[in-house]
Amino acid sequence: MRLPTFLGLCLVVLGAAPAAAAAPCGGDFAAWLAGVKTEAATAGISQRAIQSALAGVAYDPTIIARDHAQGVFRQSFAEFSGRMVPPRLARARRLYAQYGPVLSRIEAQYGVPGAVIVAIWGLETDFGADNGRFPTIRSLATLAYDCRRPDKFRTELIAALKIVDRGDMTPADMRGAWAGEIGQTQFLPSSYLKFAVDYDGNGRRDLIHSVPDVLASTANYLKGYGWQRGQSWGQGSANFQVLLQWNSSEVYTETVAYFAQLLATGQ
Secondary structure (H helix, E strand, O other), rough: OOOHHHHHHOOOOOOOOHHHHOOOOOHHHHHHHHHHHHHHHHHHOHHHHHHHHHOOOOOOHHHHHHHHHOOOOOOOOOHHHHHHHHHHHHHHHHHHHHHHHHHHHHHHHHHHOOOHHHHHHHHHHHOOOOOEEEEEHHHHHHHHHHOHHHHHHHHHHHHHHHHHHHOOOOOOOOEOOOOOOOOOOEEEEHHHHHHHOOOOOOOOOOOOOHHHHHHHHHHHHHHHOOOOOOOOOOOOOHHHHHHHHOOOOHHHHHHHHHHHHHHHOOO
């Protein structure tokens, strides 16, 4: 997954690549991009995918401005939950009922209650209404080229190329948050590779268009970080700690837990 950037909640935290694998940041962008192409080919990514994804990619200074402008999330739980949950609760209830059979199957397989998944879905992108419009490859290339956290974002760029190569998305479809998160619950590419599942059985892991894929993949992510079947998810619980792996903001995680509890209890 990802750590979400919805409404600029928190700083992005990504897994780092080995320093030796990364070309120097800064300098000539075209030369730097050529190094990325070489690394991608060495990683087994096809030339077709490399060329289709990286042809015409340019540095975008507006992405760097957003990255540098980030701040730590400062709202209280009462402020944030009061602003985010009530406007989404009625629709969350409708979707919770609409996808009830799918969510029941997902819970049976992954152990994660549907209420938790729907709460995350609503808070991240308004249930897919706002996945983000930034071209993912351009955003990741820009952040990887910048000297602030180059190795971390280079890892995500290579992961995005692997997603293209395996046929889950075209580069044109790969649009999302400014820091590279993709889909209706905002997975970073490395988490997309690790946790995305083809739950609708169409042969692709599509976290942009396929709601079953989105819901099951979100559950798979939480299961991967140790979600405990049948246990509570309130503050102090092991499952609350798993939710903090989704987003390290305590206030955001409290809001997910609260939202999910409202759905689960029909309040």
